[in-house]
Amino acid sequence: MSYKTLLARTAAAAVLGLSMIAPATGWAEEFIEGTFPPLKAGKPYAGATINVPTQKGWASFAPAVELTKNFEEMTGIKVQYDMIPGSDIPSKQLLAVSQNTGTYDIVTQHATSFGSFFRFLTPMTERIEGVWGSVDKFEDWVFPAQKGVKNTDGQHYFMPFHANAQIGYYRKDLFENAEEQAAFKAKYGYDLAPPTTIQQVKDIAAFFTRPDKNLYGLTTNWGGGQGYAAFLGYYSDAGFDLLGADYKPTMKTPEGRQAAIDVLNFMQGSIHKDKIVNPDSANFQTGQVSDFFLSGSSAMAYGWLSDYWSFMQKPENIKQVGPVGAFRFPSFAGEPKGGYSSWWMMGIPKDSKNPDAAWEYIKWILNEHPQIEMAAGQLPPIKDLAYRTAVEPGGINPRALYDAFVEAKITTQVPEMSQQPRTKGVELYTEVIANKITPEQFVDGYVAEIEKTLTAAGYIK
Amino acid sequence: MSHMASPAARTDRLGQYLLGALLALPFLYIAVFYAYPIYKVVSLSLRDFQIAYGIDDWIGLGNYTELLSSAETWRTLGRTLLYTAICVGVSFGLGLGMALLTVSLADAFSERFGRVFRHIAIAPMIFIPAAAGVMWAFAYTEHYGWVNHILIALGFQAYPWMVSDAAFFLVMVTDIWGWTPFIYLILLAALQSLPQEPIEAARVDGANAWQVFRHVTFPLLKPVIVIALTIKTLDTYRAFDYLWIMTNGGPGTSSTTLNLATYKTAFQNLDFGKASALAVITMIFPLTVMILFLAFRRRQAQ
Numbered sequence: 193m194s195y196k197t198l199l200a201r202t203a204a205a206a207v208l209g210l211s212m213i214a215p216a217t218g219w220a221e222e223f224i225e226g227t228f229p230p231l232k233a234g235k236p237y238a239g240a241t242i243n244v245p246t247q248k249g250w251a252s253f254a255p256a257v258e259l260t261k262n263f264e265e266m267t268g269i270k271v272q273y274d275m276i277p278g279s280d281i282p283s284k285q286l287l288a289v290s291q292n293t294g295t296y297d298i299v300t301q302h303a304t305s306f307g308s309f310f311r312f313l314t315p316m317t318e319r320i321e322g323v324w325g326s327v328d329k330f331e332d333w334v335f336p337a338q339k340g341v342k343n344t345d346g347q348h349y350f351m352p353f354h355a356n357a358q359i360g361y362y363r364k365d366l367f368e369n370a371e372e373q374a375a376f377k378a379k380y381g382y383d384l385a386p387p388t389t390i391q392q393v394k395d396i397a398a399f400f401t402r403p404d405k406n407l408y409g410l411t412t413n414w415g416g417g418q419g420y421a422a423f424l425g426y427y428s429d430a431g432f433d434l435l436g437a438d439y440k441p442t443m444k445t446p447e448g449r450q451a452a453i454d455v456l457n458f459m460q461g462s463i464h465k466d467k468i469v470n471p472d473s474a475n476f477q478t479g480q481v482s483d484f485f486l487s488g489s490s491a492m493a494y495g496w497l498s499d500y501w502s503f504m505q506k507p508e509n510i511k512q513v514g515p516v517g518a519f520r521f522p523s524f525a526g527e528p529k530g531g532y533s534s535w536w537m538m539g540i541p542k543d544s545k546n547p548d549a550a551w552e553y554i555k556w557i558l559n560e561h562p563q564i565e566m567a568a569g570q571l572p573p574i575k576d577l578a579y580r581t582a583v584e585p586g587g588i589n590p591r592a593l594y595d596a597f598v599e600a601k602i603t604t605q606v607p608e609m610s611q612q613p614r615t616k617g618v619e620l621y622t623e624v625i626a627n628k629i630t631p632e633q634f635v636d637g638y639v640a641e642i643e644k645t646l647t648a649a650g651y652i653k
Numbered sequence: 654m655s656h657m658a659s660p661a662a663r664t665d666r667l668g669q670y671l672l673g674a675l676l677a678l679p680f681l682y683i684a685v686f687y688a689y690p691i692y693k694v695v696s697l698s699l700r701d702f703q704i705a706y707g708i709d710d711w712i713g714l715g716n717y718t719e720l721l722s723s724a725e726t727w728r729t730l731g732r733t734l735l736y737t738a739i740c741v742g743v744s745f746g747l748g749l750g751m752a753l754l755t756v757s758l759a760d761a762f763s764e765r766f767g768r769v770f771r772h773i774a775i776a777p778m779i780f781i782p783a784a785a786g787v788m789w790a791f792a793y794t795e796h797y798g799w800v801n802h803i804l805i806a807l808g809f810q811a812y813p814w815m816v817s818d819a820a821f822f823l824v825m826v827t828d829i830w831g832w833t834p835f836i837y838l839i840l841l842a843a844l845q846s847l848p849q850e851p852i853e854a855a856r857v858d859g860a861n862a863w864q865v866f867r868h869v870t871f872p873l874l875k876p877v878i879v880i881a882l883t884i885k886t887l888d889t890y891r892a893f894d895y896l897w898i899m900t901n902g903g904p905g906t907s908s909t910t911l912n913l914a915t916y917k918t919a920f921q922n923l924d925f926g927k928a929s930a931l932a933v934i935t936m937i938f939p940l941t942v943m944i945l946f947l948a949f950r951r952r953q954a955q
Binding site for chain 2: 280283286287290291308311406416463470471472474475484489607608610611612614615619620622623625626627628629649
């Protein structure tokens, strides 16, 4: 099924579904036909201008920006985007809403930093009930990760609009080459295929690392903040959340400590000891991983690579590497336990000048049309839509992305964790990955920082 | 008797008001853009001000005590001074050498020759620091960078420069590359405007090139050198762009200077109280440099 057919069918299904509901509820009079979540008919907020912050240069969100004119025509609401560099996304918005500047009508946040915003946002419960009938129905409509976004009062303050997970890519021309397969089997005793264990990742990467041919086994986004997030993702997929129920760092337990050290030994050793990952990976973000992989310099790649899936399906873009396959990156625990997900959300700040118009926008961004348009490179947070884009034949996302996301988690949100411990965590991480300190030193330093911050904040008694 | 002033007196008074208003403008400017921000930073530095958690408490010198008792602060200060000393020292040496070479080339060959050299020497000035930072960071990458390509061509192994302790020093190289032309231009202009009589007289008296430079040219250049070094020192001490773009202050904190530490504390940790205290501490060195500069000027005037 082609992408256009998929789009047409989903739109038709939505219209059909709504036309069945409409006579009984008077929906058609109140809401714009064919929209779900439904947008109010009659343009009640026409003339309002809402200021929406978003990440600068974010390819996945670009289709939504393109389609905004549709929203503006339907509602009469004008949308102004504030494109903020990724690193300033939390601080710029936090400064604005905490000082009651009324700058933003919407707050756009990522799963790693939203906890700091709760005190400045309005709860969504009433609005959710108004659309889905109950919070339970809404939670069933989206992935379970959304439950991890609730505040301690049990209310939702954010609505998701983008889901993602880190996955691996591999070169089919190498993996499906008969000579390579035979040589690999002779050396390691099992068939060459996308890895399902960390040991297999190491074996395959070592097998394909050929300095004389300018080829590495694996390239990764282990630079700075993304590398730190990758570490946390592996740690989570090994079965450990960063904080326990008592808010103490799980890395303080013997099991957690060992798991973190294992993960870091793998990351550090792959670059500096085994040399199966290109050293530049210690500074790479996903875009650079994609470039490096597409230049034919690596057999496998890891990162937020679904963003580049559609791009890599076009023959003109993969001349140097041939067809590309995707795999779910294995867990350090053997069985996957769910890594951390990328979960982007929007909330309405208390100082919003147009909260109702902002809610119309949030509903619109969750509609099928913008979601499907944005789905090339992301997963809609809506379960059914995500399934259609990644699992059903002809889907525009790799199956591995869906598989990686189903069990993905949201990191425990303690506002204080977003600042000092994170900065310290990134600093320590960059020292580990540069081989300046040992994994044990990382764990000791990071645990001490978390404990210091959370004790001062009163979480740890 | 009428109390009405004559038109001339009225015009005179209006002129005085206007003059008063004009004189008040600089004071207003200083008050709004200098005094108030400094007051604000100092007052914030005395508070525990963390907006993310709604904390805003007066803590007196608490931030200063914490910062000054932290070994990391002293390491950062040492790193900042090292960065400043090396960048200023090398840029000055190179800039002076290049300026002397330009003058010598023009004397020995032709003015055109000196002009061509000058154009080449100031080429780095056309790069904005952000672009230059990206360009140099790329040059040091293990796989794509031309630095490693040269090493490989010479039979050495590629080295992951930016993932090592070398990163900090490579940022210095970029800073020196970017700022040497500035020193060079100032010193070249000064050299070209020096009175020729004392130099000619020294030559006639039999002084060699080094003696002429040591006893005539250098003393004449001294006031300009002091200005150039003051500007360059203050600017290098405040360096941010190359460091942030090339290393983000890392690996770890190995290239984090006071400016970067202040930025991280304010905009990553959102701890504006501590960041303000760090900013005040950061100001001590530039103030010292300015006081020394003013003392030099005063002595020179006397």
